[in-house]
Amino acid sequence: MKQTIIATLFTIISFSSIGQSMNVQYGAKAGLNVSVLTGNGAGYMYNLNSWYAGLQASFPLSKVIAFQPELLYSKEGFRGPGMVYNFDYARIPFTFQARHQSGVYAELGAQVGINVKGTAESIDEDIKTDLPELEQFNTALIMGFGYRHAKGFGANFRYSPGLTNIGNEIKSKLNCISVGLFYTLEGRKK
Template identity: 30%
Template sequence: MKKILLAALITFLGFVNMNAQNIQFGVKGGLNFADIRSNNANNAKTVTAFNFGAMAEISITDKFSFQPELFFSGRGFSIGDDVVALNYLSLPLMAKYYATKRFSLEVGPQVGYLLSAKRESNDIKSNFKDVDFGVNMGIGYKLDNGLNFGARYNLGLSNINNIDNTNDKIKSGVFQLSVGYFF
């Protein structure tokens, strides 16, 4: 995980050096609507959590930009009244295409590092893998004053189940709504 984060940071700094005059830094936060896909948990329900963090938008051309982000992301699922809360440090690397001056289409990979996992007040982090890989797809709208809005879906690609002696594959899914501000 450290090597992945280091490689992403080096890539990010390389883009910053190439386009230092075309970079904006910002913060964002919002709501997550998270669930799982599993071959044994068909009755799993969506849980609501939050996300917040930092981002940078690096303009490549008038139509294309690169947006790395680093943020806290609450995820999980519920079965009946039992809620499993999964907290991740997420690193999405988004390619953005501006269809109009303000409206963008976004796509990119994401790696998430599991910070904690709880069921009621019990620590169940060992039941889940430390790293979750996924792909994001979304839309954004940015105002001239720096305020921006986004809607995104993160499709988990890796099996996050770490329980021995089970073949149950668990993959996460998160719909995110966010509001941000570029300085």
């Protein structure tokens, strides 16, 4: 865990130093997650609605292509018979965006999730249990689109199909649909 935190801080500092020589757009974002378990053993599982929030930095590589890393806190999970399974992740998405001058963009990338906490709650009783058998890391693809207004406001839609199983003994993946809002500030040109 300590190595992951150091690697994340190193990445943020690296992007910050690169951003000083580029026209970088920094911002915040938040939105709604709808996640569900898919794969073996996912029968009788239903989606769970939750939220995400975090920071983003957008590095224009040309007039139409940009690279956007993010750092998000994301609540995800699913519902099963009589139980709700909640997973808290620190998500680090990396996307490449193809932008149109109208503000519309399409994005494609990947994300790594670091498991912060996993719990199972009974719907009928007041019982909450930690889930220690979850994988420490979770990966997913990212496909999406959005709109960025010239004044910095924007909205996006993402689909993130999971690539890795969520637990050591659980041969299922977590898929997530996200809808959110963001606001960016234009960096200084040097």
